[in-house]
Amino acid sequence: xxxxxxxxxxxxxxxxxxxxxxxxxxxxxxxxxxxxxxxxxxxxxxxxxxxxxxxxxxxxxxxxxxxxxxxxxxxxxxxxxxxxxxxxxxxxxxxxxxxxxxxxxxxxxxxxxxxxxxxxxxxxxxxxxxxxxxxxxxxxxxxxxxxxxxxxxxxxxxxxxxxxxxxxxxxxxxxxxxxxxxxxxxxxxxxxxxxxxxxxxxxxxxxxxxxxxxxxxxxxxxxxxxxxxxxxxxxxxxxxxxxxxxxxxxxxxxxxxxxxxxxxxxxxxxxxxxxxxxxxxxxxxxxxxxxxxxxxxxxxxxxxxxxxxxxxxxxxxxxxxxxxxxxxxxxxxxxxxxxxxxxxxxxxxxxxxxxxxxxxxxxxxxxxxxxxxxxxxxxxxxxxxxxxxxxxxxxxxxxxxxxxxxxxxxxxxxxxxxxxxxxxxxxxxxxxxxxxxxxxxxxxxxxxxxxxxxxxxxxxxxxxxxxxxxxxxxxxxxxxxxxxxxxxxxxxxxxxxxxxxxxxxxxxxxxxxxxxxxxxxxxxxxxxxxxxxxx
Ligand code: NA7
Numbered sequence: 001x002x003x004x005x006x007x008x009x010x011x012x013x014x015x016x017x018x019x020x021x022x023x024x025x026x027x028x029x030x031x032x033x034x035x036x037x038x039x040x041x042x043x044x045x046x047x048x049x050x051x052x053x054x055x056x057x058x059x060x061x062x063x064x065x066x067x068x069x070x071x072x073x074x075x076x077x078x079x080x081x082x083x084x085x086x087x088x089x090x091x092x093x094x095x096x097x098x099x100x101x102x103x104x105x106x107x108x109x110x111x112x113x114x115x116x117x118x119x120x121x122x123x124x125x126x127x128x129x130x131x132x133x134x135x136x137x138x139x140x141x142x143x144x145x146x147x148x149x150x151x152x153x154x155x156x157x158x159x160x161x162x163x164x165x166x167x168x169x170x171x172x173x174x175x176x177x178x179x180x181x182x183x184x185x186x187x188x189x190x191x192x193x194x195x196x197x198x199x200x201x202x203x204x205x206x207x208x209x210x211x212x213x214x215x216x217x218x219x220x221x222x223x224x225x226x227x228x229x230x231x232x233x234x235x236x237x238x239x240x241x242x243x244x245x246x247x248x249x250x251x252x253x254x255x256x257x258x259x260x261x262x263x264x265x266x267x268x269x270x271x272x273x274x275x276x277x278x279x280x281x282x283x284x285x286x287x288x289x290x291x292x293x294x295x296x297x298x299x300x301x302x303x304x305x306x307x308x309x310x311x312x313x314x315x316x317x318x319x320x321x322x323x324x325x326x327x328x329x330x331x332x333x334x335x336x337x338x339x340x341x342x343x344x345x346x347x348x349x350x351x352x353x354x355x356x357x358x359x360x361x362x363x364x365x366x367x368x369x370x371x372x373x374x375x376x377x378x379x380x381x382x383x384x385x386x387x388x389x390x391x392x393x394x395x396x397x398x399x400x401x402x403x404x405x406x407x408x409x410x411x412x413x414x415x416x417x418x419x420x421x422x423x424x425x426x427x428x429x430x431x432x433x434x435x436x437x438x439x440x441x442x443x444x445x446x447x448x449x450x451x452x453x454x455x456x457x458x459x460x461x462x463x464x465x466x467x468x469x470x471x472x473x474x475x476x477x478x479x480x481x482x483x484x485x486x487x488x489x490x491x492x493x494x495x496x497x498x499x500x501x502x503x504x505x506x507x508x509x510x511x512x513x514x515x516x517x518x519x520x521x522x523x524x525x526x527x528x529x530x531x532x533x534x535x
Contacts, residue, residue, distance in 0.1 A: 019047020148388025
């Protein structure tokens with residue numbers, strides 16, 4: 001794409017981040033003939049799968065579905081080995097994609113974007129990294145939803161003489177916990193996956209739990225080669241069926257469309273048993289009203305609590321491990337032997353719900369006046385989700401408007417793709433799009449394809465500026481919130497709401513329905529990019 005104005009820009013597009021989103025965006029930009037450059041802070045590609053190397057890290061969506069579909073050859077040739085792919089396997093896959101499509105030559109590693117400022121005079125972006133400053137027509141953020149790690153501020157942390165780790169920034173050389181007394185803070189997905197692994201290696205493991213977690217067994221194992229072969233004979237149809245599901249995955253084991261209230265207790269028990277046996281996030285598809293009706297949700301929650309009581313021998317520990325919040329309100333975890341790990345003699349559970357961690361000392365952690373002596377502490381404390389990575393960069397639009405100031409009371413976008421006052425600026429799976437409440441890889445592809453079509457439209461019509469319309473943005477923000485308010489999602493302190501980060505505004509960020517969202521994006525494009533001003 002050649003810019004029609006006289007001032008030469010360094011690039012047509014700067015893409016920030018080299019995870020699933022950045023790689024596919026680069027591929028599509030190249031197909032449009034654009035000069036594009038990807039800046040990536042990490043020393044390797046892969047985004048969240050580059051950083052999250054903690055023991056047990058694995059995807060909670062099945063391998064055959066958590067993968068690109070843009071290339072039939074790619075999806076035919078790649079062989080997954082497990083039902084749920086581990087972090088190393090997903091990283092190998094991403095590296096394979098980068099090589100196969102010759103992407104690496106336009107990716108600049110170990111380069112952190114510090115600022116991105118819009119220049120009104122020629123509709124361009126000036127992007128400053130820790131190495132250089134470049135200009136581009138478009139600035140495309142592929143910065144990821146779960147990439148800005150969150151470590152809570154705990155008094156005395158700097159005085160602790162042992163080692164500390166964050167699951168989202170795990171050392172590449174790995175960590176050997178043999179012979180150590182280890183503490184893990186946090187029992188979300190990262191804690192649930194790493195705790196059973198660390199327990200097997202460490203001398204002693206203390207888990208500091210603030211909120212007990214609902215987890216469904218993964219029943220992970222080798223992927224049946226015959227099943228994989230069979231899926232590949234109908235891969236396109238599987239992807240198409242998935243695109244019509246509420247979350248963009250799971251058409252092989254579809255969510256039910258009947259109501260818990262219409263079933264007998266015996267029918268419900270049978271249904272939950274079947275879903276428990278199948279394992280994973282499919283559990284939430286047992287009834288249509290699980291996230292809509294508190295009574296329905298409580299019955300399912302009690303089913304999981306009964307499983308916890310059956311798995312954990314000590315009744316006091318089982319009770320502490322039994323969650324009370326709405327099931328699925330915080331992301332459901334998918335585990336391998338999580339609850340059973342608390343039967344081990346070397347594993348202890350410390351409740352920090354009503355007595356928070358007081359402080360670190362040189363030797364360990366103090367809770368309720370008791371000091372727990374530790375050689376290492378693992379923070380499995382999650383992320384400043386969805387907005388954290390964007391807000392870390394000084395992004396300024398028209399008249400120096402800062403994105404983080406505009407979003408001070410919560411993110412405001414149109415379709416999660418763009419924000420008023422920031423022309424020629426796109427966010428891949430931004431807040432206000434299904435993103436984390438869809439299957440991330442197809443959600444990324446849908447966004448990238450939409451952006452690429454939009455850029456192609458601008459190219460063919462000699463347009464150089466696209467900006468979100470204020471009314472469209474206001475209306476979209478209302479719609480995202482109104483939809484969330486019809487559900488039980490806003491009822492707990494989840495990272496979907498930003499409630500895990502002190503001081504972060506409490507706003508529900510993902511859009512809750514993948515197929516409705518995709519239809520809306522298609523309609524916007526078909527109606528000459530309704531809600532955007534193009535010039
Ligand atoms: P999560 O799901 O945000 O979990 C973080 C955990 O850390 C959670 O149990 C928190 O308790 C706990 N936490 C955070 N701060 C503290 C303090 N100060 N004291 C004690 N406990 C604390 O992050 P994950 O990395 O596990 O998973 C993120 C997503 O990645 C996951 O949902 C998948 O989509 C992949 P809380 O619940 O806030 O009480």
